[in-house]
Amino acid sequence: MGKTVKKQRPVNLDLSTIRFPVTAISSILHRVTGVITLVALAILLWLLGLSLSSPEGFQHAATIMDGFFAKFIMWGILTALAYHAVSGIRHMLMDFGYLAETLQAGSRSAEVAIGITVVLSILAGVLVW
Template sequence: MSVANRPVHRPLSPHLQVYRPQLTSVLSILHRATGIALSVGALYLVAWVVFASADPGTYAKFQAFNASILGRLVLGGWLFCLWYHLCNGIRHLFWDAGYGFELKEAYMSGWIVVAVSAVATLASWIVGLSLA
């Protein structure tokens, strides 16, 4: 077999075993994951409406789950996904306009997205508890 026809054994595309995770790649993966979580959360909200339209006993069971530790973790996680996906979507709009491509700017905007998402999640959770 000639050298030109010899098969080359190398990865077809970059993968996690080759590259160290960087902030930009982690945030990109998180953006996709939060989009999926928001879709599942939308189904959860539909279930909430369905249980609310059912008899009071069924709705009380659903609300009891929401008030449990696991239910609060689910709702708090979904709330963070909502804020993160929104903030990172705004970051992508700036990129679409041609701003923030320098490595330093990309890292700074990434940390801003994470910080604003965390603060907004906590603030809306506190406001929600004070209204309840």
């Protein structure tokens, strides 16, 4: 009847040996930071609502923001938002034709976006602390 074909494909089960190109890392980070930004919106709206509810609510929100953990979370939110915005601008520049659609231009613009985010992340740390 039908022949069975034995596929002789290599299988790599050691995920630590796989190297993603910078463009893939940039794309994955853009998606992850989008989800983080969405979750952060809920946290920030809750904190805003608490601070506007009453003078005691404002004091409670200020007390929450005095802790190291809250400052660390706020720094993470700002870093995620910065990367998502910078990467979004990168994508818009590519869509409008200001950046060439080549592997070299994509890799270079991804590296630049990550570099800008590192600087913005440091500035966010200075702002938060």
